[in-house]
Amino acid sequence: MDQRVNKPNNQFMNYWMVKTEPSSYSWEDLLSKKEEIWDGVRNYQARNFLKEMKLGDPVLVYHSGKDRAVVGLAEVSEEAFPDPKDADWVAVRLKAKSSLPKSVSLQAIKEEDRLSEMLMLRQSRLSVMSVTQAEFELLMRLSK
DNA sequence: GCCAACGTTGGC
DNA sequence: GCCAACGTTGGC
Secondary structure, X not given: OOOOEEOOOOOEEOEEEEEEOOOOOOHHHXXXXXXXXXXXXXXXXXXXHXXXXXXXXXXXXXXXXXXXXXXXXXXXXXXXXXXXXXXXXXXXXXXXXXXXXXXXXXXXXXHXXXXXXXXXXXXOXXXXXXXXXXXXXHHHHHOO
């Protein structure tokens, strides 16, 4: 089933999640910088997702490591372009939107049946992944 | 600190 | 093309 939804301008909108290890780059870093090139992704599946990202798509930011929680909401502010460090790969630009009022922990995600199919659970090592509209909306509700 | 799950590399 | 060895990620 196609989980995408029409935007007013008739383009498809997708929902995404990116993982980051806060000790190397945190949500707070993105918040204070407002915008950042999201590069360094060296996995083919993740690269394919980066290439599918469209301007304005919502992007959830997840902290791996000690935090293990979805902490912030960003959006795609520039679609895929060659990774400045290695043109065989791609990067996007992300713009911080808002911190989640309440972060959603990995544990909370695991305890929620309706999130049991999430890619982040099925493929725990993937650092860029798609999120269905239903999953996105439920996560946003859990963050309030 | 350990380990499972992957992904990559290199010998054959 | 197979597979063992190795490196990395990320949860526990």
